[in-house]
Amino acid sequence: AQSVAQPEDQVNVAEGNPLTVKCTYSVSGNPYLFWYVQYPNRGLQFLLKYITGDNLVKGSYGFEAEFNKSQTSFHLKKPSALVSDSALYFCAVDTGRRALTFGSGTRLQVQP
Amino acid sequence: DGGITQSPKYLFRKEGQNVTLSCEQNLNHDAMYWYRQDPGQGLRLIYYSQIVNDFQKGDIAEGYSVSREKKESFPLTVTSAQKNPTAFYLCASSIPAGVSDTQYFGPGTRLTVL
Numbered sequence: 001a002q003s004v005a006q007p008e009d010q011v012n013v014a015e016g017n018p019l020t021v022k023c024t025y026s027v028s029g030n031p032y033l034f035w036y037v038q039y040p041n042r043g044l045q046f047l048l049k050y051i052t053g054d055n056l057v058k059g060s061y062g063f064e065a066e067f068n069k070s071q072t073s074f075h076l077k078k079p080s081a082l083v084s085d086s087a088l089y090f091c092a093v094d095t096g097r098r099a100l101t102f103g104s105g106t107r108l109q110v111q112p
Numbered sequence: 113d114g115g116i117t118q119s120p121k122y123l124f125r126k127e128g129q130n131v132t133l134s135c136e137q138n139l140n141h142d143a144m145y146w147y148r149q150d151p152g153q154g155l156r157l158i159y160y161s162q163i164v165n166d167f168q169k170g171d172i173a174e175g176y177s178v179s180r181e182k183k184e185s186f187p188l189t190v191t192s193a194q195k196n197p198t199a200f201y202l203c204a205s206s207i208p209a210g211v212s213d214t215q216y217f218g219p220g221t222r223l224t225v226l
Binding site: 004006009032034036041042043044045046049051090092094099100101102103104105 | 116118145147152153154155156157160170171202204212214215216217218219220222
């Protein structure tokens, strides 16, 4: 069965510093990986996805993610955090059934 | 103004009652999905539909039912058989685009059982 793990419930970072939100996956086939962001009482917004090709994927709002097959990871990164980046971030995987399996989420707090 | 709408935003239900959550999209997407979100957990898939008049059970379908009579609509009924229905429900849609589709989400419905 496919699964996604987000090992950190919360990540705290100072504004202007780089941020990383971690995600590891376990699938039997080729992984198709996604990152979404959720603001309070709202739906999820798509940030980026990895299907194939370049291991570094660039997405919305300056975010990027690095696919690492040997470590089965897909960590979300941003070079310089903003207070407005504070939100709940979800990693998700699809192995071709065209429905997503989500991680438990990581709350990002960016302090001014 | 294109997008996915869910109604109502908040819904209260007495125990033993069935309730139906609405999800409508005007994006001309073929596929639609229902997820449930509980605090401290990720989203869990309830049902999904790749095409009109067809749908599949997700990981937690027990106590729920759906229909897909129109491309733009995918209502979810939470039945009295669902033991713990209080949660945030999210609807999504996507258009086939290769091996994996990007899903776009509605704003959600918060269901509370009194």
